[in-house]
Structure formats: C-alpha cells, structure tokens
Amino acid sequence: MGISTGGGAGTMTSEPNVVPMIDILLVLLIIFMISQPLSRMALDVQVPPPQTSQASGPSNQIVLEVRDDGSYAINSQPVPRDQLDTQIHAIYDTRPVKLMFVKAGHSRRYQEVIEAMDIARGAGVQVIGFTPAEAQGSDQAAQ
Numbered sequence: 692m693g694i695s696t697g698g699g700a701g702t703m704t705s706e707p708n709v710v711p712m713i714d715i716l717l718v719l720l721i722i723f724m725i726s727q728p729l730s731r732m733a734l735d736v737q738v739p740p741p742q743t744s745q746a747s748g749p750s751n752q753i754v755l756e757v758r759d760d761g762s763y764a765i766n767s768q769p770v771p772r773d774q775l776d777t778q779i780h781a782i783y784d785t786r787p788v789k790l791m792f793v794k795a796g797h798s799r800r801y802q803e804v805i806e807a808m809d810i811a812r813g814a815g816v817q818v819i820g821f822t823p824a825e826a827q828g829s830d831q832a833a834q
Contacts, residue, residue: 752792753782754822757807759796775807779814789817 756764
C-alpha cells in the first residue's frame with residue numbers, strides 16, 4: 692500500500708493508515724474471546740429428589756380458593772368473607788413458615804384475587820404462590 696502525493700503540483704492528500712488500527716482491533720478481539728469463558732459465574736441450584744410414591748400422607752400446604760361464585764375456601768372448606776382474616780390468623784399464628792397458595796376461579800376478576808391476597812398479607816402470610824391452571828381435559832374427564 693503506497694502513499695499518493697497527489698495529482699498536481701503542490702497538492703498533498705492525507706490518508707489515514709488503518710493497518711495499525713486493524714492490528715489493535717484484532718488483538719483486542721482475541722483478548723475478549725479468551726477472557727469471555729473465564730468470566731462466567733456458576734450458580735449452585737438444589738433440585739429436590741424425584742418422588743417415587745404419590746401417596747405421601749396429608750399435605751400441610753394451605754390453599755386459599757377464590758371460587759367462581761365469589762365465595763372463599765381454605766383447603767376446600769368454605770369460609771365467609773368477614774371471617775377470612777380471623778381464619779387465616781388462626782392458621783398462621785402458630786406456623787413458622789408462612790406460605791400460602793392462591794387458586795382463583797376462571798371467572799374471577801383480578802381485583803378480587805388481589806383483595807384476597809391483601810387479606811392474607813394482613814394476617815401475617817409472608818409468601819404467596821399461585822397454583823397452576825388445571826388442564827381442561829381433566830375437567831371434562833371428571834364430569
């Protein structure tokens with residue numbers, strides 16, 4: 692690659708010399724390619740062992756249901772709305788782990804589910820989870 696001095700007398704064109712810049716970029720590319728696998732961090736995850744038997748005794752999980760008709764139930768036992776706070780207090784005051792699952796009916800509004808969660812939070816529940824939606828095939832098979 693040569694440097695041209697221009698076509699006419701007394702004119703000079705200056706062109707940047709890009710070869711050293713390309714060399715520097717290639718060296719940086721190689722450095723980053725080598726250092727990238729070294730910068731990965733490992734995350735330790737504990738996976739529960741697979742359960743071999745389905746009948747594992749009674750469950751100690753509490754499920755608050757917001758039913759399609761607007762009523763409430765705790766572990767399938769109907770609870771009036773005005774007694775929901777006292778029932779949840781009675782259950783969770785003695786428990787060290789304050790975990791509750793919420794199961795909402797298909798026709799329930801978002802606001803109604805949030806109100807039930809607010810009542811549970813006020814009663815001392817610290818962690819609230821949601822139960823997964825049931826498959827419609829199992830609903831039709833049950834009928």
